[in-house]
Amino acid sequence: MPDGGNMTILHLTSEGASLEAALHIASLAAAMRAPGLEQAVAGPDGSLLAECVQTAGLDFFPIQSGGLLNPIRWLGLARLIGRLSPSGMLAHDREAAILLFRAGLFAGKRRTILSFRRPDQSLPKYGRKAAVAVAWPSRSAAERFGGGEGAVVPPGADLQAVSRETPARDSHRETLRSLYCQDKTKPLFLVNIAPLAEESSQIELLEAMSEAVARLPQTHLLIMGEGGFAAELSREIKIMALEKDVSLLKPETPACYRLLAAADLYVSADRNDESGFMPRAAMAAGRAAALASSGCYPELSERGKYALLAGPEEQGMTKTILELLENRTRRERLGRQAGEWAARRMGVSIEAGRLAALFAEKA
Numbered sequence: 248m249p250d251g252g253n254m255t256i257l258h259l260t261s262e263g264a265s266l267e268a269a270l271h272i273a274s275l276a277a278a279m280r281a282p283g284l285e286q287a288v289a290g291p292d293g294s295l296l297a298e299c300v301q302t303a304g305l306d307f308f309p310i311q312s313g314g315l316l317n318p319i320r321w322l323g324l325a326r327l328i329g330r331l332s333p334s335g336m337l338a339h340d341r342e343a344a345i346l347l348f349r350a351g352l353f354a355g356k357r358r359t360i361l362s363f364r365r366p367d368q369s370l371p372k373y374g375r376k377a378a379v380a381v382a383w384p385s386r387s388a389a390e391r392f393g394g395g396e397g398a399v400v401p402p403g404a405d406l407q408a409v410s411r412e413t414p415a416r417d418s419h420r421e422t423l424r425s426l427y428c429q430d431k432t433k434p435l436f437l438v439n440i441a442p443l444a445e446e447s448s449q450i451e452l453l454e455a456m457s458e459a460v461a462r463l464p465q466t467h468l469l470i471m472g473e474g475g476f477a478a479e480l481s482r483e484i485k486i487m488a489l490e491k492d493v494s495l496l497k498p499e500t501p502a503c504y505r506l507l508a509a510a511d512l513y514v515s516a517d518r519n520d521e522s523g524f525m526p527r528a529a530m531a532a533g534r535a536a537a538l539a540s541s542g543c544y545p546e547l548s549e550r551g552k553y554a555l556l557a558g559p560e561e562q563g564m565t566k567t568i569l570e571l572l573e574n575r576t577r578r579e580r581l582g583r584q585a586g587e588w589a590a591r592r593m594g595v596s597i598e599a600g601r602l603a604a605l606f607a608e609k610a
Contacts, residue, residue, distance in 0.1 A: 255285040256606070257333040259324075261342030262312055264296045265442045266472070266498035267524050271595075272339055273299035274405035278599035280305070287331055289324070299500055315345055324350035335606045337362050344378070360605055362400065363388065363522075379609040382602060385543035388521035398605055401547075403598035404528035405504075406589065412508035413532060419509035427467060427494045434467045435572055438510040438534075440503060440525045441517060443474035443495075448516035448539070453483055453493065455514075455565040460492045463572055468514075469506060471496040507532040512571055512578065515539065516557070516564050523547045526554065527593060533586030535578045537567045553585045 258276050260268065273296070276286040290296045292309030300307040308331075311323045324346060328336075335358040338344040344361050362382045381397035383389035389397055412419065420436065428434045437456075441447040449470060459466045470480070470493065477495065484493050496502070507513065513529035513536040520526075520542040527547065529536050536554035538544040540563070548554035555571055557563035571578045 255287065255331060255333045255335075257328065257331060257336045258286070258288045258339060259310075259336060259343040259347060260288075260290045260296060260339040261346065262291045262294075264290065264294060264340075265474075266295055266500070266503060267440060268339065269295040269299040270405065270408075270500065270503065271402055271524050272296060273303045273305065274408065274595045275402075275599055275602075276300065276305050277303040278403075278595045279603060281603075284603065287333070289327060295498060295500070302500060315342060315349070318349075320346065321349040334358065335360065337602070338378070339363075358606065358609060360602065360609075362602065363392075380605050382605060384522035384524075385546050387543050387546055391521070398601070400598055400601045400605070401593065402522050402524045402527065403593045403595040404524065404531040404589065406531045406594045409504050409507055409528055409532040412504045415505075416508045419505045423467075423469070423506075423509055427469070430491065431465045431467060434465050435463060435511045436509055437466065437468040437512050437514050437568070437572075438471070438506050438529070439468065439514050440471045440498075440506065441515060441520075443470075443472045443476040443480055445476050445479075446517065446519050447472070447474075447476070448518060449476070449480055450483055451516040451564055452514055453480075453487055453489060455516075455568050456489055456492055457487055458565050459568055459572060460489070462569065466492065466572060468493045469496060469510075470494070471498055471503060471506060473498055504528070504532070507534060510534050512537060512568065514564075514568060515544075518542055520544065527589070530554065530582075530585035531589040531593070533582045533589075535571055535581040535585065537564065537571055539564070553581070553588050555581065 258272055276288055280286045287306045288300045289308045289310050291312050297307050308327055311320050313320050338347050338361050347359055359378045360380045360382055361378045382400040383397050384402050386399050389395055389399055424434055456468050507529050513534050516539045518539045518541040523543045526536050538554050538556055540556040555567050557567040
């Protein structure tokens with residue numbers, strides 16, 4: 248990583264950061280904390296982000312909640328920026344980018360890099376113009392939302408955190424079995440960690456589970472997340488008579504990586520995911536993945552080399568999941584290849600180095 252001298256980086260995210268966003272920002276800030284490269288994170292107090300950041304031993308500064316049109320928010324952030332005097336800032340989502348731009352009316356211009364994990368097409372042009380660079384999470388995101396402009400800096404999974412849980416895999420599996428699968432002696436665990444939102448396509452996973460359970464009764468799906476779609480998802484689980492086969496878990500920082508370590512297969516039908524952070528974390532844990540064939544997933548898997556992609560046909564995800572569940576040798580080989588690839592090519596320290604280089608380049 249480039250030597251940052253006296254560089255201080257302020258990371259900013261808006262309200263409602265999901266578990267994966269909070270884990271990512273905390274691990275990234277920790278990785279960028281090299282000699283002379285100080286880090287601070289600002290966001291809503293009492294949130295998952297605050298918990299993750301403080302667990303990582305980083306400075307966390309709460310900022311006022313409320314709408315983007317509230318000048319008190321701009322002034323509060325401007326005062327924080329003035330007090331910290333950061334050399335550069337990282338805005339991790341659309342709202343944070345706009346808030347930083349408006350705070351700049353009080354705080355003066357600072358070097359800002361927009362680091363989009365889940366890009367938003369509606370970001371105003373002035374928000375991008377206020378930044379020295381835009382770091383997209385994938386080539387597909389850069390092409391879709393930025394017209395190909397900007398650096399591509401894939402979000403690296405925290406390899407150290409996921410590998411820490413791997414030796415305790417059997418213990419994690421036993422805990423999960425006792426909590427959720429009392430009537431299943433040898434469960435096959437499918438894991439999905441994503442916001443509970445319609446666009447995350449968890450209904451498609453439930454449909455796949457209906458057929459998977461009919462052929463492999465020991466299969467169990469664990470979905471971890473939060474969001475406005477939770478009630479609808481719970482209703483669908485009951486309608487499809489999957490109460491014994493699917494469990495909804497609230498997001499918890501340590502439990503996230505334990506789930507990945509215990510999983511037999513990571514699954515995601517999200518066709519709009521342009522960052523792939525959680526599939527990356529699953530691959531880093533050496534787990535096979537069944538993913539939708541859109542968003543950044545074809546790019547992430549190198550066209551199916553390190554994860555199996557579901558075709559666009561109606562039963563594509565069902566067939567893909569069953570293919571891996573019924574073939575243990577292939578499933579374990581794919582997971583092993585994914586883990587080896589992750590160790591060589593990705594990781595939060597690699598992402599941190601690329602972002603630090605971007606700051607140095609734009610100095």
